[in-house]
Amino acid sequence: MYRYTEFDRQMLHERVAQFRDQVERWKVGALSDDELRPLRLQNGIYIQRHAPMLRIAIPYGLLAAHQLRVLAHIARTWDRGTGHFSTRQNIQFNWVKLEEVPDILAALASVEMHAIQTSGNCVRNITTDPFAGVAPDEAVDPRPYCELLRQWSTFHPEFSFLPRKFKIAFSGTAADRAAVPVHDLGFYLRRDDRGEVVADVLAGGGLGRTPILGVIVRRGLPWRHLTSYTEALLRVYNRHGRRDNAYKARIKILVRALGTEEFARQVDAEFAHLESGPATATDAELARIAEGFAPPRYERKSPDALEAGAEALRALDAQHPGFARWRARNVRGHRVPGYASVTLSLKRNGKAPGDADAAEMDAIADLADAYSFGEVRVTHEQNLVLADVDQEDLFALWEALRGRSLATPNVGVLTDIICCPGGDFCALANAKSIPIATAIRDRFDDLDYVHDLGEISLNISGCINSCGHHHVGNIGILGVDKHGEEFYQVTLGGKVGADPASTRIGAVLGRAFAASEVPGVVATLLDLYVALRNPDERFIDTLERVGVAPFKMAVYPSQETAEEVANV
Secondary structure: OOOOOHHHHHHHHHHHHHHHHHHHHHHOOOOOHHHHHHHHHOOOEEEOOOOEEEEEOOHHHEEEHHHHHHHHHHHHHHOOOEEEEOOOOOEEEOOOOHHHHHHHHHHHHOOOOOOOOOOOOOEOOOEOOOOOOOOOOEOOOOHHHHHHHHHHHOOOHHHOOOOOOEOEEEEOEOOOOOOHHHOOEEEEEEEOOOOOEEEEEEEOOEOOOOOEOOEEEEEEEEHHHHHHHHHHHHHHHHHHOOOOOHHHOOHHHHHHHHOHHHHHHHHHHHHOOOOOOOOOOOHHHHHHHHHHHOOOOOOOOOHHHHHHHHHHHHHHHHHOHHHHHHHHHHEEOOOOOOEEEEEEOOOOOOOOOOEEEHHHHHHHHHHHHHHOOOEEEEOOOOOEEEEEEEHHHHHHHHHHHHOOOOOOOOOOOOOOOEEOOHHHOOOOOOOOOHHHHHHHHHHOOOHHHHHHHOOOOEEEEOOOOOOOOHHHOOEEEEEEEEOOEEEEEEEEOOEOOOOHHHOEOOEEOOOOEEHHHHHHHHHHHHHHHHHHOOOOOOHHHHHHHHOOHHHHHHHOOOOOOHHHHHOO
């Protein structure tokens, strides 16, 4: 992973000292709450429903074990013992005290971490595939390019006060595991006919009140122009983006208002002034950054050793059905023969989706040191990954995880629920999310049944801002307020495909449901799926084949009129 230079470290420590002084002035009344607000937001601090929340950046979801231990220390020392991993591959602490945040930032700076640009109208944390660098289907490792853009965008004076927040994602594989089309700016990295790294560029994606998928505005952009083209695009957005209406300020609104061709034309016109300018990346700069992503020292195994290892795993599968089930759901292939990537599910009984307590974070850090070269990844689905595990160690790792309740074999199935903090914490939420996730998980606690259902994504958001990405869940659940009461709207058919053409925004099923009705509604949808599906057909495939209408008829009582059903 990227290691800070002395310049990086100095800048970070000076930033901590600056904010410490600002907080001290606020404490004695020299700064008002309103004057402190933009300063704290620049350091990742929100005032939530019950307490300040601190969002910490985890660039492209990559953590060293010693950094995870510091996050555990923060949870234990300055919070209530738990951190929440988000869909942005960040971590949030929901119970910090504003007066103590400078001490937290200092602890983060000691291990090359920060909370800079995790809030405010700026370029946010850049995300990518959690299996970057190890995925067998990868054409280009996106991590050095993410870091190139992260360094360019951090503290960029021209783009610190954009019309609205700005989110960027990269993918370097045929299968998009970073949800690129739902970002303000996205890059599909690939190699052209000469083997050179280029990017197909998407702009104007986003969820929230007006969910829109990004559109291709440039194909085959040479990698060295990633920063200069992004600068051109942000200039157009900065110049023309709406600042008079927060609901219409995202770049997706601008792209739709101008039209794809006109927006791309304006970006190209701006890019013409920058194409050979100082923002153009050099081979030397990419090589400097890429050094931080050199592969670890894998053990190269002979074909005979690989076959013996595979046979040993098959024998363990036969002896331990729980291990076999976990290996089938939570273990992925690796580009290096004899290794695997392991997903640690943070969707467990008694825990909110994405939560890990301090003891668990310490334990995972120890396991990362023991089994995965001291590295941990955060996924878009709010789980953690040990990306480089020797297959000979899988059984020992499973036993260690099982002892910590971290071996739940539910990755990619119904109970692997994406869920925002919702009304339990967030001041913007219309309804609670975590109790709905808990109720669904309790209703479907039979792993045999859940595994038989196969691959299903279920995403929950507590408000229209869609932090739980409900729009792209096969089943999406949105908390809404109806005359001061919490109700839940259901969408069907959302998915993240391999490209924008195969990515879908879910369709609203009909009127919203009371909280107590939601698990039953999900059960009805799944019962119909089981009745209609063809052999080996996923939920989303059945839904696309038969359409939404049969599911709508199953959910709403027959006596309701079509007008009532359509009333959202």
